[in-house]
Amino acid sequence: MEVNCLTLKDLISRPPRLDFAIEDGENAQKENIFVDLSRMAPKTPIKNEPIDLSKQKIFTPERNPITPVKLVDRQQVEPWTPTANLKILISAASPDIRDREKKKELFRPIENKDDVFTDSMQLDAVDDSAVDEFEKQRPSRKQKSLGLLCQKFLARYPSYPLSTEKTTISLDEVAVSLGVERRRIYDIVNVLESLHLVSRVAKNQYSWHGRHSLPKTLRNLQRLGEKQKYEEQMAHLQQKELNPIDHKSGERRRDGCPDSQDPQLLDFPEPDCPSSSANSRKDKSLKIMSQKFVMLFLVSKTKIVTLDVAAKILIEESQDIPDHSKFKTKVRRLYDIANVLTSLMLIKKVHVTEDRGRKPAFKWIGPVDFSSTGVYSLEIGSLAAVSRQKMEDNSETVAFASQNMMPLPSSLDPAAPLPSPSVDSEYRVSPLCHQVLSAAQTDLKALPAQNGLNGQGGISLASMALDVEHQPQPLAAAQPLLYVPPAPLFMLCGGLQEGLSPGSGSGSGSVGGGSEVTAAEQPPMPSGQKRLSKERRLQEEEEEEPATKRQCRDHEDGPLSLVMPKKPSDSADIASPKTSENRASAPHEDTHMNGQLSAAKAVSGKATTNGFVSSEWGNPCSNTEIEKPSEENESTKGPSPLQYLYVQPPAGLNGLSVLLPSSQSPHAVGLPVGPLPSLSIQYMVLPSPTLSGFPVLCSPTMPGPVSSAPSPLPNVGPVNFGLPGLGSTAHLLIGPAAMVNPKSSTLPSTDPQLQGPCSLHLSPVMSRSHGSVQPGSPAYGSLPAATVKLQQSPVPVTPKSIRCTHQETFFKTPGSLGDPVLRRKERNQSRSSSSAQRRLEISSGGTD
């Protein structure tokens, strides 16, 4: 006892530690670090103990007077290997992760910090209460969240391990290194196993397969989901909700499938997983639930699944008698699963707004198309969005979320004018919308997408971008989906249109998009938007905060952005794929922050000057890449005429908007539009904010098909893109004027793509991060310029080469982005090489 007392005193007296605790910020790192060391040393490795410091605390002091820390908390301290620690740190370092943790804090340059930071927090608990408080606060629940934990877990392994090398995962080891109980790891592993990302090898051992087979797995799940008629079930349930009247019908699940099926799921042939066999036990739940949950998304037209519907379906399947009591439990489990899926960037949180209120839901942002092919198509049409305008009441908004998350808004800058905050965030769907959507969807279905996912192109993009799937997922291209434009779009629209609808918005905005738009224009966003943003947690949990991060991510991803070659017509398909690849690649490259940063900076300089948005990206890109110098940014040059279509941003890109050159567009170019929405288009990705400045036009473009007519939206711009129209969907065009392209214009003809991309650049992140740019940078606001130009010439460029694998990871580092695209192309190669890419850092860690 005494000892303890003494200890405490000592502690108190000792400045150092206290300080730590106290300080957070920057120092924190050091401190943290410091702390850790100390802890570690003294302590023995704890095993897992994660958190209970309490006990230890006491002791600790005794032992170490000096360092009271307890480590315990640290997550685990895990002494075992220094490496482990590094890994952890690395993980933490990953942008994503960080973001979460800090979210708001800007980036911290150092990644480690975060971890440290966290740790420290925990640690402190140790000592003093004061400290404790301190710590406690921060770490908080979020730090312990399954999503974050999952990200850390994922950061340890490459998304796409080289050839099949298999990495074995020791649950104990992971638990230790992540500082959590093994129980938590089970939760993660079970979900991953359901998607075949890992398989159980032996007792405590799992083998890591990575995402290589994910498309296949998803395809299988989709198929199963179709068999089971989940779609119908969902529809019924939704209807019920809407119209209680019908209820009953809904319930019955599909006929065909027996419950048993579930098990099957697991079985899919999975390449990798051998182990499957093992499922011993029951494969109950979590795995199966996870698969079913994923299936719901895959079969859903909207790609949005509300938890209550999912829970109901699961309950029905598993039990004959729907037991209400189970509902709550199911929902809990779904959250667990959703956290993991979110970490995988397969889904993101959104809210569906119904008449009655919001409902928690998740939107699929993963690859839409699993087809091997890979072409991605953008679905521009999809944009259809709904009119968001007033969603208010009914809100039409629909909002499906865009798939991707966009990053946020503001990410770039906080200041950013537009906050785009809302952007990503959530989307709400109104019931009405649903209906509408449904209808639309239906139509859409017709579209070719194999997989069905119709998802929004954006999504696909996103996915691509992100990484995830390396595989090219082809988006469903043609399919137009409806989707709501991401906020950014709206923004654009808004800006352009401004007048248009924005107003509406509100909330509605359908959420996302709408709001954004609005936001852009109007500062005020609807609360909803805010929420939205918040909500999304996933990406990193926090969506917002991390905006920066996100951006980063985006960027990275962003790179992907886009540029697609457009091909004039339809080639889209073909082309598209490429494009997509390109994008993907881009991201990869960048990955690295450093580079990016520098680039960014450079860029920023340039860009910034203008303030355009472009700066962010654009510059970077330019710099980096390709670009040619010539250009100028802003002014784009020639291209002025260019028009761009706005596409919702891919998931990875937060905050970035994707523009397709309209040039291609029929009008402009006269391209033929292809009949579908094809996509092959080049596109640029811009920070959303940037867009806002531009005028928006709607055109049918791409989708060609329609020639001119397009859709709907025109004017409305932001607001609605009619669903209906969707198919063809209108596209928004951005007025050339506005746009600028920085370099792009310059770009040599080479690839348009490149150019495009270049222009796009996304680098923003970096810049921002640096501060150079900063958020808010004027640029955006400024004008229009930003845009890139992509020029598009008609040429389609194909990126052929591009392939990218992008893998990426989500976790990418922040920076990257910008250039990515361009570079990417060129550099892709390199990138590829570095598979690690994504996580660079991580890789290190991860690799292991």
Add this chain to the structure above:
DNA sequence: CTCTCCCGCCACCCG
């Protein structure tokens, strides 16, 4: 208050 979801008890099973 509601939404999330962490935490860990304790049952199930395998070896």
Add this chain to the structure above:
DNA sequence: CGGGTGGCGGGAGAG
């Protein structure tokens, strides 16, 4: 039987 797994739900953090 012991220990790995993992269902399950209380209860609390966050908003």
